[in-house]
Amino acid sequence: MLNLIRKDLIIQKKQLLMLLPLIAIFAIFGESFSPIFIFSIISVFIPMNAYIYDEQAGADFLLNSLPYTRKEIVAARYLGSIFYIPVTIAITAGALYLLQFHFTFKEALIAAMLSLLTVSIFFPLLYLIKPGYIGVAVIIGFVAGVILIPRLAGFFSEYLMELNELLASLTQVTLYTGSAVLLLLVYLFSWGASTIVYQRKKF
Template identity: 40%
Template structure:
């Protein structure tokens, strides 16, 4: 299974070399650390899925001595590995450029990635190939544009929700958010495995 993760590194070695300038772009633009960590985290996993979508590599993968469950596990575990590496490199870069960030920013960026992965990874096995990458890029741009506005409007108009967040300790809020993200990611992993085991190639 580790060989499947290594395969992603080998196939994307040129794109991985572009990771540092890609992350630096957001850092030098003074993007919020959470956004920087999130964008950095999706860079390799998203490109891996996009590459496989174009080359229809699933036929090849299913001819290798790996079960379908192992193939999906490599995808989800590999995404966690690449997320950790991306956040680590981004953190080092932000320290070198004297950009402030906190452990909460790291956690929120990782949580955002887990939720993003939980929603999007199954789509590569459900939707028709050729439209997935473009659709997800569109959703990312739209989400980044209107997401903060929706959160702000909800905070201003939904008093009960605002009171709940202001009266609950930060530790409970962040712990709850982390648990929710992990649960969604795990459920997505199980769901994707179920879909992939029944998919014909």
């Protein structure tokens, strides 16, 4: 299964060379960008790009002909994300530090958690979507998010205020520990859902 994780890195080595110039562009010309946004965008690049590359290349047919079970194929995707996201954030942090772009450890940690949450949401959906429709689905999801999120935020503003008061009453240790446990549960649920979908998928 380690070979499946290494595969994503080997296949994308040329694309990975683009990350450092991209980080430099964000750091030099993107002073208005939040460090959390920069960390999040860069850190999800490998997991999401690896899936899209496999889908475009029809790699699922090849993977299913190799001596790997479908559970192992999905597990490699999720375990790879757990490895690649922190490593990419560490590289991004080093590059931003050298470029004198101010950020905090807290912002890097929040970005890592958001990236894992993004992977948790998108992977099961990507396994459900038919090949060739991923790009359309991403665009529709983005447009729907832009339209719906402000309206939902306004609708739930009263509840959000109560939630903010509750969160403000918690210590940072309690808040981060609770968030990490919740994220772990969501990630494991996503992993299980993706495994079920992938096992039933026909190629």
